Amino acid sequence: MKNTLDIVPLKSWLDTGDKPLIIAGPCSAETEDQLVSTAHLLANTGKVNILRAGIWKPRTRPGEFEGIGSIGLEWLKRAKAETGLLTATEVATAKHVEEALAAGVDVLWIGARSTANPFTVQEIADALVGVDIPVFVKNPVNPDLSLWFGALERINRAGIKRLGAIHRGFSSYEKSAFRNEPMWDLAIQLKSLCPDLPIINDPSHICGNRELLPYISQKAMDMDLQGLIIESHIDPSVAWTDAKQQVTPAALADLIDHLNLRKADSDNQAFEDKLAELRTSIDKLDDLIIQKIGERMKIAEKIGEYKRDNSVTILQVNRWDEIVQKRTQLAEALTLSNDFAVKFLELIHNESIRKQNAIMNTQPTAEA
DSSP, rough: OOOOOOOOGGGGGGOOOSSSSEEOOOOOOOOOHHHHHHHHHHHHHOOOOOEEOOSSOOSSSTTTTOOOHHHHHHHHHHHHHOOOOOOOOOOOOOHHHHHHHHHTOEEEEEOOHTOOOOOHHHHHHHHTTTTOOOOOOOOSSSSSHHHHHHHHHHHHHHHHHHHEEEEEOOOOSSSSSSSSSSOOHHHHHHHOOOTTTTEOHHHHHHHGGGGGGGHHHHHHHTTTEEEEEEBBSSSSGGGGGOOGBOOOOHHHHHHHTOOOOSSSOHHHHHHHHHHHHHHHHHHHHHHHHHHHHHHHHHHHHHHHHHHHTOOSSOOOOHHHHHHHHHHHHHHHHHTTHHHHHHHHHHHHHHHHHHHHHHHHHHHHHOOO
């Protein structure tokens, strides 16, 4: 995949100094007083750049609170006038875009469910043609980098150059402590693909509860993401949506105060020299690992030939179970995580199966 985005750096359209971008506010705009009061408390912290609030809420089942609707845009306008905070909301249709723009909303974002549907993203993109407004695109519900990048491309081709991404985690059948699995590798891949694209983290939707917010927020900073979008409510205990993952403005300020902000590089030449030395060592080891995997695949091809010539199936479950058991034990002894070891073995195993499958469909070479 090639980087095709034509964007401008975050610092050219939003000055946050040397600090991360912080977008905060209630999951849903519920009442005018709730939204405006929360906005004042957030502004008083001096740590928030943009006020967020859900006006239209896509819900899984009908009958649940689906957002206060267009009247909430007037509340956002009042909150901005009284606090000076920029405002942001999610849009999922062309009508949402038109109404948000008419109300003077400063920043738009596209939600995970919308990102997953190219038709929806294109409808939003078409409504943005000729408009100059920052737009953030959340990752799709499922871990699909192409789908995420494709949504960014559609918005960018509509002429939006003030563009960013939101990493909010991914749906998974595996149960864990998180509402959505972070799968940091997807955010890293997107960052590698487009280094100038600002990516902020959404710890609220990753965690699903306020207790884990500090951990994920710090992790995002350590990954060199450019900011956070966190749900904050004047009284989370009575919130109409996602009460467990929202925090008070005071708790948000405390979370931000305790973030350890690191730099992407250092002015210390001794540090840079040592880092270069260690990276050279890693490069050598990486080359050796690739070479050894190549040698392994040559043997796998030989095994494929023997299986073909003796009419034996490619996949043999008992052998695979044996490999996983032995290698994960070794990985554990070397202080490597079990999850990493299994994923690594699966990648190698899949490539081995691919090569053997290709050989199965060839004719044996006639001996001289």
